[in-house]
Amino acid sequence: MLLEVRDLQVEFRTRDGVAKAVNGVTYEVDAGETLAVLGESGSGKSVTAQAIMGILDMPPGKITGGEILFQGKDLLKMKEDERRKVRGAEMAMIFQDALSSLNPVLSVGDQLGEMFIVHRGMSKKDARAKSIELMDRVRIPAAKERVSQYPHQFSGGMRQRIMIAMALALEPALIIADEPTTALDVTVQAQVMDLLAELQRELNMGLILITHDLGVVADVADKIAVMYAGRIVERAPVHDIYKAPAHPYTKGLLESIPRLDQKGQELYAIKGLPPNLMAIPPGCAFNPRCPRAQDVCRTDVPPLAQVSEDRQSACHFWKETLRDA
Amino acid sequence: MPEAYDPKDVAKDAIAPTGAGGAMDLAMSEAETLEKNPGGPLGTGPQEKARSLWTDAWHQLRRNPVFIISSLLILFLIVISLWPSLIASGDPNSCQLSKAHESATSGHPFGYDAQGCDVYTRTVYGARASIAVGICATLGVAILGSLMGGLAGFFGGWWDGLLSRLADVFFAIPVILGGLVFLSVVVSSTIWPVVGFMILLGWPQISRIARGAVITAKQNDYVQAARALGASNSRMLLRHVAPNAIAPVIVVATIALGTYIALEATLSYLGVGLRPPTVSWGIDISNASQYIRNYPHELLWPAGALSITVLAFIMLGDAVRDALDPKLR
Numbered sequence: 001m002l003l004e005v006r007d008l009q010v011e012f013r014t015r016d017g018v019a020k021a022v023n024g025v026t027y028e029v030d031a032g033e034t035l036a037v038l039g040e041s042g043s044g045k046s047v048t049a050q051a052i053m054g055i056l057d058m059p060p061g062k063i064t065g066g067e068i069l070f071q072g073k074d075l076l077k078m079k080e081d082e083r084r085k086v087r088g089a090e091m092a093m094i095f096q097d098a099l100s101s102l103n104p105v106l107s108v109g110d111q112l113g114e115m116f117i118v119h120r121g122m123s124k125k126d127a128r129a130k131s132i133e134l135m136d137r138v139r140i141p142a143a144k145e146r147v148s149q150y151p152h153q154f155s156g157g158m159r160q161r162i163m164i165a166m167a168l169a170l171e172p173a174l175i176i177a178d179e180p181t182t183a184l185d186v187t188v189q190a191q192v193m194d195l196l197a198e199l200q201r202e203l204n205m206g207l208i209l210i211t212h213d214l215g216v217v218a219d220v221a222d223k224i225a226v227m228y229a230g231r232i233v234e235r236a237p238v239h240d241i242y243k244a245p246a247h248p249y250t251k252g253l254l255e256s257i258p259r260l261d262q263k264g265q266e267l268y269a270i271k272g273l274p275p276n277l278m279a280i281p282p283g284c285a286f287n288p289r290c291p292r293a294q295d296v297c298r299t300d301v302p303p304l305a306q307v308s309e310d311r312q313s314a315c316h317f318w319k320e321t322l323r324d325a
Numbered sequence: 326m327p328e329a330y331d332p333k334d335v336a337k338d339a340i341a342p343t344g345a346g347g348a349m350d351l352a353m354s355e356a357e358t359l360e361k362n363p364g365g366p367l368g369t370g371p372q373e374k375a376r377s378l379w380t381d382a383w384h385q386l387r388r389n390p391v392f393i394i395s396s397l398l399i400l401f402l403i404v405i406s407l408w409p410s411l412i413a414s415g416d417p418n419s420c421q422l423s424k425a426h427e428s429a430t431s432g433h434p435f436g437y438d439a440q441g442c443d444v445y446t447r448t449v450y451g452a453r454a455s456i457a458v459g460i461c462a463t464l465g466v467a468i469l470g471s472l473m474g475g476l477a478g479f480f481g482g483w484w485d486g487l488l489s490r491l492a493d494v495f496f497a498i499p500v501i502l503g504g505l506v507f508l509s510v511v512v513s514s515t516i517w518p519v520v521g522f523m524i525l526l527g528w529p530q531i532s533r534i535a536r537g538a539v540i541t542a543k544q545n546d547y548v549q550a551a552r553a554l555g556a557s558n559s560r561m562l563l564r565h566v567a568p569n570a571i572a573p574v575i576v577v578a579t580i581a582l583g584t585y586i587a588l589e590a591t592l593s594y595l596g597v598g599l600r601p602p603t604v605s606w607g608i609d610i611s612n613a614s615q616y617i618r619n620y621p622h623e624l625l626w627p628a629g630a631l632s633i634t635v636l637a638f639i640m641l642g643d644a645v646r647d648a649l650d651p652k653l654r
Contacts, residue, residue, distance in 0.1 A: 055553050103547040103569070118557075166554060
């Protein structure tokens with residue numbers, strides 16, 4: 001297994017109290033596999049990713065439990081120096097907004113080349129040549145001419161391609177893409193996603209795709225982890241989830257996708273708001289919004305029940321949910 | 326919702342309303358479009374040179390008359406402080422008491438002062454001390470201030486607390502009082518005690534600005550992104566934070582240069598700044614001030630030179646600020 005996150009717990013200690021952002025997340029990704037992490041804002045999907053990358057702001061953030069095994073080694077036990085060598089070379093991250101993720105005062109060639117200079121100790125000239133090669137690889141036309149241009153001179157899609165190029169520069173084993181297409185318009189979204197999927201296949205990388213776009217997920221993911229209030233509520237291969245969700249929250253998410261055959265009807269929405277992470281409801285965190293909630297949901301935290309061999313659901317009534325789907 | 330989901334179906338439905346799937350064939354792929362116009366949608370072809378913040382600022386500056394006038398003035402001042410004999414042939418310290426207070430004659434356009442020294446020669450030679458003090462003090466303040474402020478802002482925590490309180494201590498010392506106290510005990514005829522004093526009291530001004538700029542810059546996503554791609558602390562600070570935080574420091578330092586020149590004159594006037602035989606506008610103003618009613622020319626020439634020099638640096642600072650802050654355009 002390339003990456004195994006085991007019972008990870010992260011909290012933020014702020015002046016107003018302790019926000020429990022991640023409460024026991026477990027998932028794994030293998031080489032060549034794509035895991036989609038779904039969830040609303042504040043569900044802890046990005047915080048989990050930051051903890052894996054080791055770029056969580058600490059303080060206020062604090063990892064209070066769990067382990068992150070990357071190629072068999074626990075990242076949380078590594079020294080910062082060792083971890084820095086892993087970042088960029090072994091695992092890399094693609095951010096949501098490529099404009100703000102690229103340094104405005106450095107040319108894109110400088111920023112791409114930095115990867116080779118920092119990690120591989122290449123000369124400036126060699127790094128330049130490598131940058132042009134990378135830009136070609138992510139299909140930026142006229143790479144030779146554009147390598148010395150600055151981020152603001154590129155379009156949104158091209159900038160995201162540069163971000164992808166930077167992340168892939170050293171051919172890492174794992175890529176975490178945090179909503180890589182959210183800031184792009186729809187036609188470009190599909191191209192960037194295709195490119196990412198293709199490069200992943202080519203390099204046989206593990207990919208963690210953090211998103212709330214279920215359309216993207218169905219296209220590229222192998223398996224899905226749905227998160228709610230810092231917890232995994234359902235984990236399953238992608239086809240199983242679309243066929244029949246085993247958690248009311250997953251069901252709600254799927255039903256709130258606009259569908260062509262429901263033209264004219266009102267779009268379903270999950271009632272209420274995600275919980276305040278400083279005061280997560282007792283029992284199942286989803287119970288105030290759940291159409292299926294019973295008394296047991298308000299008192300007992302549902303365990304992650306084994307639905308089938310490669311599928312789990314954290315719902316007291318997963319059997320009923322699955323049957324009704 | 327239908328009873329069972331076919332994954333393919335859902336995928337299509339999910340994408341179609343947002344247009345990602347269908348529109349792909351319609352819109353010519355972005356890459357293709359760009360191939361025909363490699364410069365990108367804005368029409369900035371590869372033949373046009375890439376423009377960074379600095380080249381952009383330079384474009385802006387070149388067209389600003391304030392910048393042209395002030396930088397020509399400063400260039401002139403620097404040239405005459407390096408080679409004063411280019412325009413003044415005499416020796417500023419060779420004086421004839423018999424000529425005391427004489428007014429302008431041919432070859433001595435500004436007349437003579439109380440000691441019978443040529444005012445024109447002294448005014449020209451006075452530029453050297455002023456410019457040297459101004460530039461050295463500004464460099465020192467900028468380096469020390471941005472170092473302290475940069476570290477405080479980047480590392481935060483108790484580093485920030487310590488360095489910021491230290492800055493407050495020096496910030497709280499009144500300049501004139503501090504000058505009278507510190508400099509009156511130093512006996513030296515070089516510019517270094519004055520420069521050192523200015524650096525000591527001046528760095529908190531830059532340090533505060535640098536700290537703020539660094540805190541703003543380090544919150545940018547690209548600093549986080551650099552970290553995620555394996556950059557070390559020093560690399561992040563030098564490559565990603567510093568270049569994005571340096572503009573306000575440069576602006577304030579340029580404006581401060583003028584005020585340091587004025588401060589040198591003030592301290593010299595009070596008798597604690599530069600001392601003879603160093604030729605300084607401040608010393609000359611101080612000596613001439615007692616004769617202002619009868620011989621105003623002795624005061625007006627060095628005072629005028631001082632004013633123009635200070636003005637030139639402040640104008641330059643203004644122009645640089647306009648160029649570096651795109652929001653003011």
